[in-house]
Amino acid sequence: MTAASATAPQQPQDADTGRANGPRSRGPRQSMLSRSAAMLIMGVFTLYFLTPIWWLLVSSTKTGGEITGSAPLWFTAESLTTFFGNLGNLFTYGDGLFGRWLVNSAIYAGLGALAGTVIAAMCGYALAKYEFRGREAIFNVVLSGVLVPATALALPLFLIFSEVNLTNTLWAVFLPSLVSPFGVYLARIYAAASVPGELLEAARLDGSGEVRTFFTVSTRLMAPALVTIFLFQFVAIWNNFFLPLIMLRDQALFPVTLGLYAWNSQISQIPELRPLVIVGALVSILPLIIAFLGLQRFWSSGLGAGGVK
Template identity: 55%
Template sequence: MHGILVLATLYSVLPLIWLVTSSTKSVGDFSATSAFEFADFHLFTNLSDLFAREDGVFWYWIRNSLLYAGLGAVLGALICTACGYAIAKLDFPGRKLLLSVTLTGVLVPPTALALPLYLLASHLHLVNTFWAVFLPMLTNPFGVYLARTFADAAVPDEVLEAARLDGAGELRIFFTIALPMMMPGFVTILLFQFVAIWNNFFLPLVMLTDPQLFPMALGIYQWSTRALQFPDYNPLVITGSLLAVVPLIVAFVVLQRQWRSGISAGSVK
């Protein structure tokens, strides 16, 4: 078992180590050094070229990714948490049907929705705009299902009934009582949303044509296609890929305590 875990760890970590070592190389160093060997330290030169290439378009990609993933993860997690809480704790007609439809949505791959979303965005004149990528990522059926599970486990019905008897409205109950109780679940959904949006590639590829609206994943991919003809793009692609990993690591490190407790709470109903 420990051997399998070591192999799984190496499988996950070695690509990151390769990014770190390769980001220090110039174009000529790729053919002169091995994969995991450090070359002359060109990292700062590569960073300077990365941020200066094409009039600093990489700055736009960083800004867009932070907006898409950061703002989208917070709003999306809040929407999913509210929906899951409503399905779990509010009595309204069609609740079971709504849960069944939500679970069905988990089974639909995101790539299958790209064309319908494009046609809808085209009808609304949102293609090649910020909203064409931002709005579809605010909902996540799996996040709603997780929130429903957390609400069942973490929010006692007696507390909600006591709040209603004291005259509190449903919105106030959710934001002041239920949401703090569901905070580990909220953070878990937020992390899932952040990673999914940050790594989202196909939807921006379909929706966007303006390079200044690209997220980092799509912009780096565009540069990687040019690297076959222009080798000087190779250090930029690798250095940009390394920078694209950093926010994910920071998010997990900062929120790991809440995330771990959320996973534990969500595993037991």
């Protein structure tokens, strides 16, 4: 892993195999015992972590009646057709409201995290690689910002936005999501560790401007950190519930989480929403799971940089 090898030069051999050769003194039976115990613990908890997701997957292939009426953790004979039927209902219900929510979420979380990452990276980079007056003061302000959670800001933001009559707009959710003090913190740590000062000097000698050097050279060196910042800001925006809850009245502006929440609270009056909530929940977690799996290589090393410090 990059972070590990960057902070601590390891022996050329793989760390895992190096450790596996370890205890020769103890008998094979004892190590068999602890091996099975370890596998048992991990196996039991794998069930704990994956069963709810499995249940969601299976239930999304059932009709409202089948969710309670059939074997709960296995498919029915018509599962595939029911699943596509549910999907069709999901995207057509209420004039395609769900599709709109997905698009809104993509705007809030996707665009928001993208722009937010660039903004945070520039700031963290400047704090790490330039000496200027007020640098420590700015960093301290950023650090205290890390300790202020997004939910604590929702009401103050609502009060400000209602002052300028911008509640219940896309901007009310999008603009505040751009700010990520944790991203600045991570970018600063990573820029300090991965962008050598000599390289910047060399770029200066070549006559490259500071801003150009950042975008062409430094961002490449900071890539794992940038992916990490992007992913975690994406998740933070995707998960932020209080801000859209308090800002938005118009269903057409909802992100997908708030939309599903709204449907879920109407189930007792409109029971046919239940299968839609279930299949909608499945559809809404897929983008995140795909993003995390696809970008795993980057964030698992970037996460180390944040954890080590």
